[in-house]
Amino acid sequence: MPGLERPADHVSGLPLIGRVHDVPVNASWLKFYEWSKKYGPIYRMEIFGTVHVWISSEAIARELLSKRGAIYSDRPLIPNLPDNRTSGDYLALLGRTETWKRQRKLCNHLMHVSAMASLYSYPTHERDRFLYHMYRDPGNYLEWIEQFTSRTVSRLSWGTPRPAQVLRHTTFGLLETISPSGALPNVVSFLRHLPAALSPWKKKERARHALEDRLFHANVGFVAQRLVAGSARPSFIRTFLETKSSADTRERARWGDQDEAMHVVGLMAIAGALTIGSPIQSYLLAMCHYPEWQKALQDQLDEELGDRCPQWEDRERLPLLRAVVKEVIRWRPPVPTGIPHAVEQDDVYNGYFIPAGATIHALEWGITRDETMYPDAETFNPARWLDPAYPTYREPLTQHPNLSGFSQFGFGRRTCQGIPVVEQDLFLTMGGLAWAFTIRKKRDPVTGTEIPVHWNDYTPLLIAKPARFPFDAVPRSPDRIDRMREMYDAARDPPGADADLDLTQFQPDLGSRVFGDLGADADADNAEIKERLWAELAADDSPSSVLTPQSDSAEDGDLEAGTWGRVVSKVAAMMARVPGAWIFD
Numbered sequence: 001m002p003g004l005e006r007p008a009d010h011v012s013g014l015p016l017i018g019r020v021h022d023v024p025v026n027a028s029w030l031k032f033y034e035w036s037k038k039y040g041p042i043y044r045m046e047i048f049g050t051v052h053v054w055i056s057s058e059a060i061a062r063e064l065l066s067k068r069g070a071i072y073s074d075r076p077l078i079p080n081l082p083d084n085r086t087s088g089d090y091l092a093l094l095g096r097t098e099t100w101k102r103q104r105k106l107c108n109h110l111m112h113v114s115a116m117a118s119l120y121s122y123p124t125h126e127r128d129r130f131l132y133h134m135y136r137d138p139g140n141y142l143e144w145i146e147q148f149t150s151r152t153v154s155r156l157s158w159g160t161p162r163p164a165q166v167l168r169h170t171t172f173g174l175l176e177t178i179s180p181s182g183a184l185p186n187v188v189s190f191l192r193h194l195p196a197a198l199s200p201w202k203k204k205e206r207a208r209h210a211l212e213d214r215l216f217h218a219n220v221g222f223v224a225q226r227l228v229a230g231s232a233r234p235s236f237i238r239t240f241l242e243t244k245s246s247a248d249t250r251e252r253a254r255w256g257d258q259d260e261a262m263h264v265v266g267l268m269a270i271a272g273a274l275t276i277g278s279p280i281q282s283y284l285l286a287m288c289h290y291p292e293w294q295k296a297l298q299d300q301l302d303e304e305l306g307d308r309c310p311q312w313e314d315r316e317r318l319p320l321l322r323a324v325v326k327e328v329i330r331w332r333p334p335v336p337t338g339i340p341h342a343v344e345q346d347d348v349y350n351g352y353f354i355p356a357g358a359t360i361h362a363l364e365w366g367i368t369r370d371e372t373m374y375p376d377a378e379t380f381n382p383a384r385w386l387d388p389a390y391p392t393y394r395e396p397l398t399q400h401p402n403l404s405g406f407s408q409f410g411f412g413r414r415t416c417q418g419i420p421v422v423e424q425d426l427f428l429t430m431g432g433l434a435w436a437f438t439i440r441k442k443r444d445p446v447t448g449t450e451i452p453v454h455w456n457d458y459t460p461l462l463i464a465k466p467a468r469f470p471f472d473a474v475p476r477s478p479d480r481i482d483r484m485r486e487m488y489d490a491a492r493d494p495p496g497a498d499a500d501l502d503l504t505q506f507q508p509d510l511g512s513r514v515f516g517d518l519g520a521d522a523d524a525d526n527a528e529i530k531e532r533l534w535a536e537l538a539a540d541d542s543p544s545s546v547l548t549p550q551s552d553s554a555e556d557g558d559l560e561a562g563t564w565g566r567v568v569s570k571v572a573a574m575m576a577r578v579p580g581a582w583i584f585d
C-alpha cells in the first residue's frame with residue numbers, strides 16, 4: 001500500500017492541503033469541508049510543524065477514533081492553555097492519563113446517578129421559567145436561552161441556580177482561551193512562549209482562571225455546609241460528598257479527593273453552560289425556515305397531549321419531537337470542527353501514514369453532510385429519522401431517534417458524557433417552544449414583507465451559535481399564556497433563596513474589562529479586532545520557522561535571546577497596526 005513504510009518525516013501518503021493563512025477566521029468548518037470534497041474524506045494540513053488530520057467520514061472516524069481507540073484517545077496541547085493535558089482542571093482537555101481515567105469514571109458515575117433520578121426535574125423547572133421569559137420578551141431570546149442552560153446545569157452541579165451568571169462569564173472566557181479563533185496563540189503557537197507580562201492572552205486567562213477557582217470553591221463549600229444542615233438539594237457534588245460519609249471505607253476512597261471532584265463537577269457545569277444553547281438557537285432558526293415542520297410538530301403534540309405542555313415522561317409518544325431535536329443537531333452541528341484527539345503512535349490507515357503526535361479532527365460539519373447517509377443533507381428534514389426510506393431510520397420509534405451514539409457527540413473513549421442532560425434539555429425546550437409559540441419571520445410593519453433571516457451565519461468559536469436574527473414568537477392561544485404564567489409562578493424560587501452562597505464577592509471581577517461585556521456589541525468588537533489580527537498575520541510573509549522556538553517544551557524565558565526579540569517585536573508590530581487589539585488585556 002502506498003505510504004505504508006514511509007518514515008514519519010515523509011507523510012506524503014495523505015493528501016496535503018493549504019496553509020494556516022488559507023483558513024478563514026469565520027466558519028472555518030466550511031473551508032475544511034470544501035477541502036474534503038476536493039482531497040477526500042481524510043487529508044492532512046501542517047501548521048507550524050504539527051500534522052493535523054481532518055476526517056469527514058463517520059466510518060473513518062469510527063475506524064480510527066473508536067476501533068483504534070487504544071492509540072487515538074489522547075488530546076493535543078492547546079498552546080494558549082499549555083497545561084491542558086496534565087493539570088486536571090478540565091477533564092475534556094486532559095491527555096490520556098491516569099487522572100483522565102479516574103475523572104472520567106467519576107463523571108460517568110455522577111451523570112448516571114442523576115439520569116436515574118431523571119436529573120431531579122431541574123430541566124423541567126427551568127424550562128417552565130424559560131418559556132414565560134420568552135413570552136414576555138422574545139427579542140431578548142439569547143439571554144433567556146443562556147439563563148436556561150446555565151441555571152439548569154448550576155442546579156445539577158451544585159443544587160442551586162445562583163452561580164449561573166458567574167459561570168457564564170468564566171465559561172465564555174474559557175471558550176475563547178481554547179478556541180483557534182478565540183486566541184491567537186492557538187494558531188500561531190510560538191506566541192505561547194511570550195512571558196505573561198507581554199502576553200495579553202496569558203494575563204486574561206490567569207485572571208479568568210482565578211475567578212473560576214474562587215467560584216468552584218465557594219460552590220462546594222456551600223453544598224458541604226448545606227449537607228451538614230441537612231438541606232442540600234440533589235446535585236453532582238452532593239452525590240460525591242455523600243460517598244465521603246459512607247460507612248464503607250472502600251466506597252469512601254473510591255471516587256478520589258474533594259479537590260478533584262470539584263474540578264470534575266466544574267467541567268460538567270462548563271460543558272453544560274457552553275453547548276446546549278447552540279441547538280436551542282438553531283431550533284428557532286430552523287422554524288423560521290421550515291414552518292411546515294413546526295406545524296407537523298405542533299399537530300403531533302396536540303394529538304398526543306391535547307392542551308398539555310410536553311413533559312419528559314411523554315418522550316415515547318413523541319417521536320417527531322425527538323426527530324426534530326436530532327435533526328437540529330445534524331443540520332447545524334454545535335461543535336462543527338469537533339474536539340480534536342491526538343494519536344500516540346505511528347499508524348497506517350488504508351495505506352496512508354499517520355505520524356505519532358498528529359492532531360486528529362473529526363470534522364462534525366463534514367460528517368453530517370455525507371450524502372450517502374444523509375441524502376439532501378443541506379435540507380432540514382426530521383423525516384430522515386422516522387421514515388424507513390432513509391438510511392438513518394431505526395426502530396422502534398418509541399425509542400429511536402435518540403442522541404445516544406450520535407456522531408455529533410464524538411468517538412470512542414472520549415465520547416461526550418453529557419448526553420442525558422442534552423437529551424432532556426432539548427426535548428423539553430424545543431417541545432415547550434412548539435407547544436407555546438409559533439415561531440416565524442418578522443414582517444416589516446409598513447410594507448408587510450418578511451424580514452429575511454440568515455441561513456447559516458454562525459459564531460466562529462469552538463461551539464458555534466447562530467448570529468442574532470429577528471423573529472416573532474406568537475403565543476398559540478390565550479389559554480397557553482395563562483398556563484405559562486402559572487408554570488412560571490410554580491417554578492419561581494422564594495425570595496432570598498440560597499442567599500447564604502455569597503456572590504457579591506464576584507461582582508468586582510464581573511465589572512472589569514478582563515471579561516468584557518457578554519453583550520452582542522462587545523462580542524462584535526472583539527470579533528472584528530481578531531479578524532484584523534488574522535489579516536495582518538496572513539499578509540506577513542516572513543517564514544514562520546524563524547520564529548519557531550528550538551524546543552517544543554520551551555517555557556517562558558527559555559528561548560534564545562535573538563529569537564525572543566524577534567517574537568516580541570513581531571507581536572508588538574502586529575498589535576500596533578491593529579487599533580484596539582489591547583482590548584484583550
Ligand code: HEM
Nearest residue numbers: 092268271272275276334339409410411414416417418421
Ligand atoms: C449540545 C450539547 C453537547 C454537544 C454537541 C457535545 C459534544 C461533545 C463532543 C463532540 C465531545 C468530544 C468527543 C470526542 O473527543 O470524541 C464532548 C466531550 C465531552 N462532553 Fe459534551 N457535548 C454537549 C454537552 C455536554 C454536557 C451537557 C456535558 C456535561 C454535563 C458534557 C460533557 C462532556 C465531557 C465530560 C466530555 C469529555 C469526554 C472526554 O474527554 O473524556 N457535554 N462533547
